[in-house]
Amino acid sequence: MSRNGTALRRRRFLRLAGGASAVGLAGVGSARQNNIVLGHLAPFSGGLGWIGPNARKGVGLALSEVNEAGLLDGRQVTINRQDTETNPQAALSGFQTLDSQGVVAIIGPSSTVMPNLVQPAQDAQLPLVSTMAGTLQLDDVGGEYIWRTVPSDSIGGRAQGAYATDQGWETMALTFKNDKGSQSFSAAVGEFFQSQGGQITGQTPLAPNADSYRSEINTIRNQNPDVISMTAATEVTSLFVQNFRELGVEIPLMLSNDVITPDFIEQMGADTMDGMLGQAPAPGPAFDNFASKYQEMHGEQPGTFSGSSYDAMNLIALAMERAGEASRQAIAQNLRSVGAPPGQKVTTFAEGKQALANGSEIDYQGAANPQNFDENGNVVGPFSVVRVENGEWTEVETFSASELTQDGGGATTTTS
Amino acid sequence: MAGFDPQFVMAAFDPQFLWNGLVVGSIIAVAALGLTLIFGILNFINIAYGDYMAVGAYFAFAANTQYDLPIVVAALIGMVVMAVGALVVDKLVFERFRSRSAIVLLVVSIGVAFVLRNLIRIVWGTGSRRFSGPIEAAPQFFGIRVLPDQVAIVVISVAILGGTYLLLRRTRIGIAMRAASDDTDLARIRGIDTERLVTYVWLVGGAIAGIAGILLGLDAQIRPNMGFTALIPIFAAVILGGIGDPIGAVAGGYAIGITQELSVVVIPTEYKPAIGLLLLIIGLLSKPEGIFGEATR
Numbered sequence: 001m002s003r004n005g006t007a008l009r010r011r012r013f014l015r016l017a018g019g020a021s022a023v024g025l026a027g028v029g030s031a032r033q034n035n036i037v038l039g040h041l042a043p044f045s046g047g048l049g050w051i052g053p054n055a056r057k058g059v060g061l062a063l064s065e066v067n068e069a070g071l072l073d074g075r076q077v078t079i080n081r082q083d084t085e086t087n088p089q090a091a092l093s094g095f096q097t098l099d100s101q102g103v104v105a106i107i108g109p110s111s112t113v114m115p116n117l118v119q120p121a122q123d124a125q126l127p128l129v130s131t132m133a134g135t136l137q138l139d140d141v142g143g144e145y146i147w148r149t150v151p152s153d154s155i156g157g158r159a160q161g162a163y164a165t166d167q168g169w170e171t172m173a174l175t176f177k178n179d180k181g182s183q184s185f186s187a188a189v190g191e192f193f194q195s196q197g198g199q200i201t202g203q204t205p206l207a208p209n210a211d212s213y214r215s216e217i218n219t220i221r222n223q224n225p226d227v228i229s230m231t232a233a234t235e236v237t238s239l240f241v242q243n244f245r246e247l248g249v250e251i252p253l254m255l256s257n258d259v260i261t262p263d264f265i266e267q268m269g270a271d272t273m274d275g276m277l278g279q280a281p282a283p284g285p286a287f288d289n290f291a292s293k294y295q296e297m298h299g300e301q302p303g304t305f306s307g308s309s310y311d312a313m314n315l316i317a318l319a320m321e322r323a324g325e326a327s328r329q330a331i332a333q334n335l336r337s338v339g340a341p342p343g344q345k346v347t348t349f350a351e352g353k354q355a356l357a358n359g360s361e362i363d364y365q366g367a368a369n370p371q372n373f374d375e376n377g378n379v380v381g382p383f384s385v386v387r388v389e390n391g392e393w394t395e396v397e398t399f400s401a402s403e404l405t406q407d408g409g410g411a412t413t414t415t416s
Numbered sequence: 417m418a419g420f421d422p423q424f425v426m427a428a429f430d431p432q433f434l435w436n437g438l439v440v441g442s443i444i445a446v447a448a449l450g451l452t453l454i455f456g457i458l459n460f461i462n463i464a465y466g467d468y469m470a471v472g473a474y475f476a477f478a479a480n481t482q483y484d485l486p487i488v489v490a491a492l493i494g495m496v497v498m499a500v501g502a503l504v505v506d507k508l509v510f511e512r513f514r515s516r517s518a519i520v521l522l523v524v525s526i527g528v529a530f531v532l533r534n535l536i537r538i539v540w541g542t543g544s545r546r547f548s549g550p551i552e553a554a555p556q557f558f559g560i561r562v563l564p565d566q567v568a569i570v571v572i573s574v575a576i577l578g579g580t581y582l583l584l585r586r587t588r589i590g591i592a593m594r595a596a597s598d599d600t601d602l603a604r605i606r607g608i609d610t611e612r613l614v615t616y617v618w619l620v621g622g623a624i625a626g627i628a629g630i631l632l633g634l635d636a637q638i639r640p641n642m643g644f645t646a647l648i649p650i651f652a653a654v655i656l657g658g659i660g661d662p663i664g665a666v667a668g669g670y671a672i673g674i675t676q677e678l679s680v681v682v683i684p685t686e687y688k689p690a691i692g693l694l695l696l697i698i699g700l701l702s703k704p705e706g707i708f709g710e711a712t713r
Contacts, residue, residue: 178686205686209645211443211636214436215680215688222430235544239637242546247561248553272551 036077036326038316039098039106041117042132042309046086047233048110051305055131056081057298058309058367059107061290062349064297066317069350072326077317084109088116099124104320105331107312108148111135111181121145127331129316131309134257136184142377145332149308149315149371151281151380153181153257157188158404159279159383160229160254163397165196169226169252175204175216175240177232185256186231193229201225206236213240217247231256238268245272252277260386260393261304270391281369282382282398284311286347290367307368315339315364315371318352322362339364339379340372370401380405432560433677439566441673442573443631447646448653448665449580450624456597456660457610457617458514460521464505465625466643466650467532472498472626473633473642474540481548487634490547495626502622503615529644536640545638569631576627577666580620584662589616597660649676649692656699658706667707671695 040059044052059079066077080103082094091113098106099120106121108114108130115137121128122145130138130146134153138146164172172193176186183205190200201223204216217240220228228251230240237259244253253276260278284290290310294302316331318338323330337343338352343361346352352362364371369381380401386393451465476494479485485493509528513521554563584590596603596613604610629643636642649672656671657664676691683691699707 205684207686207689209641210689211440211632211642211646212436215433215677216685218430218432219680219685235639238544242551242637245551246554246563248556269551 034075036071036075036320037101037103038077038079038313039095039101039103040079040081041084041091041094041098041106041109041128042081043086043110043112044081044083046084046090048086048112048132051110051132051303052083054303054306055107055309057294058131058302058306059313061294061297062310062313062317066313066349069348069353071317071321071349071353072324075326079107084113086110086112088113092116092120095120095128099126104326104328105129105316107131107309107316109133111137111153114138118146124328125332126328127316127335129312129335131312132305134185135181136188137180139378140376143336143373143375144377147335147373147377149311149366149368149379150305151369151383152378153185154188154192155380155401155404156257156279156281156383157185158192159385159399160189160277161192161196161198162399162403163277163279163385164193164227164229164254165198166397167227167252169198171199171201171223171225171227173201173204173220173223173225173228173251175206175220175228175230177236178205178207182231182233182256186229189229189231189254206232206240208236210236210239213243214247216240217243217249221247221249221251225251227252227254229254233258234264238264241268241272241276254278262393265388265391265393270388273388273391276388277385277396278387278393279383279385280393282384282395283307284367284369284371284381285345285365286367289347302367305368307366311364311366311368311371314349314352314366317349318356318362318364321349321353322356336373336377338362340374430681431558433680434674435560435562435566437674437677438670439569439635439673440677441670442570443628443635443669444646444649444653444673445666445669446573446576446624446631447628447650448657448669449577449662450621450628451650452654452657452660452662452665453580453593453597453617453624454621455654456662457593457600457613458510458521459600460518460525461651463522463525463647464528464532465525466645466647467529467536468498468502468622468625469629469632469643469646470536470638470640471501471532471629473629473638474536474545475626476630477540477545477547477633477638481545484548487547487549491627491630494630495623498626498629499619499623502618502625506614506618533640533644540640542640545633547634547638565634569635572627572631576624580624580662583620589613593617648689649673652692652696656696656707658708661706661708664706664708668699671707 042052042055043049071077082097084091084094091109095117105127108128111133114130114133118141127145130148133148134150136154139152174186174190176182204220206213230253255276255278260280265273291302315335319331319334320326322334322338341363343363344355345365346355346362347365355362369379371379373379382398382400384395384398387396454462472494475497476490479493480487480490513524554561584594592608592613596610653668653672654665656668672692672695675695676688679688679691
């Protein structure tokens, strides 16, 4: 989508929103009757500015399908988009803007800013469905107004720990960028590895903006671990990997979610990345169909968090459809029942609307995840461990959701 | 976090740290030399200096990867661009404030720093870049990993330091620079054209900033804020050496680089950046006039 297209749409939206609130103030509800406004709060600039557009395109695909199938007897859904700037303060003001304009639900942002929005969302009784926040800080707070369509980082971290155990590795060094998100992921890896009988040789924090991590890498090498788990975003990881290769370290290296992308391999070079390990949520049950529709609409493959954003939009729409009304309470009370079993399995809004009209319960099967919410609004799903082979992330082993959620249980695995 | 006990493990001494420190120290020493020369003549703290380093590195990067020039040629281009660039920035901005106090100039230089950094972001984006060339395991000598790039950094910095020393000691312009640095008014009374000197000092200081940025980019990565984040150890080196004292700044640079890298033996690595500042505090407490006092100016 071109910049112009976005600007135009935004302008048109502003006009619509302005019109709607003017009408609302005048005490005539007709515009509201026809339009349902949802908020989309995502990083379009700042450190995670690159993932906002992926989310926007995923939401855009679901939006066109919802409006085509017709929500609540053909009412149109529009999206009010706000930029978090990857910054908690900007995210909060974006949230407040959306709240004051009366959106019925918000498709939500990343780990950087989500924890600060939990209390405001609960106070406003405004459902907030994050499509990108894996942070462990959300593990226990959701289920009423806070939801997410991506698994917690603790699940991905467990995949690393489980894979290391399967390889017969007994000792692991943890290293992470010195921030909350990276620490929490690294801790999840370490905890699960220890619960499987592994031993942690040490934890080495990495200062952001450093000019080299050679001393840190030497420190880690001197611990003599069987495997290293390294958690950081792209900037720190790229310098770490460069120094790691320059120092000729031969220990297996597991990397974190942000860098498990084709772009990162291209940036670093296929030879440099050869043999590096990572993990990624295994695609959801409806991924293939989603990917081909996405390709048709946007002319590219889905990016990180495109699928989870598509799912969030569909789930919110289905929750309204099931309740028969567009309100915050209706969405909050119906999200779990449209996402989780029991019910007829559906993969699009149109299928779900049909099934609901026939009086069935539904179980939405997502593009990114089966989307079966637990009591805390979290989803779990299978995770794959991937390895760079010939310049591509290649799946080497997949762990089922149940293997990754049982604590301390002997991990039996399915290899694909 | 039940059952998970964070344990911060420190490193054993390893000659590798000494070599790493020498490389980092070389970069800081070169950068500190340029900064202290500019300070000596112009008498203000140029916060934009770090961004001069980044601009030099980015121009070299562009020449190296976008126009496929060999790294040596690209580095020369980066140096020349930044030498001229420093002069242009002076003519456009600093010259208009020269009669004002050092504080005004310092604040203006913060503004210049922001402008340069964001121009870099506009032109080259916010991500990190590298000079072309593969990432390969470094050959080992006596248990120390030595990258060809690092050898180049150490050699080039020695050459720059030596060249600048000769410039200051053996050429008329260098001697004039030292005189003006010591006492600008007295130098002017003795017939030294201090305005022409200012031109030379920006050219030399800018070129040194450019090459320091390129060396830093060669060792680490090229990022829009690379120079700004490098400023703290550089300032520490300059102050440690005695402000305006080139030899002191170089000594301070090596001292901070080596101490910083060796510090991981005794403290957790995350506190490494604090070492430069710690050394600075110790230096100011024990030798407020700089490592060599007035002697080497």
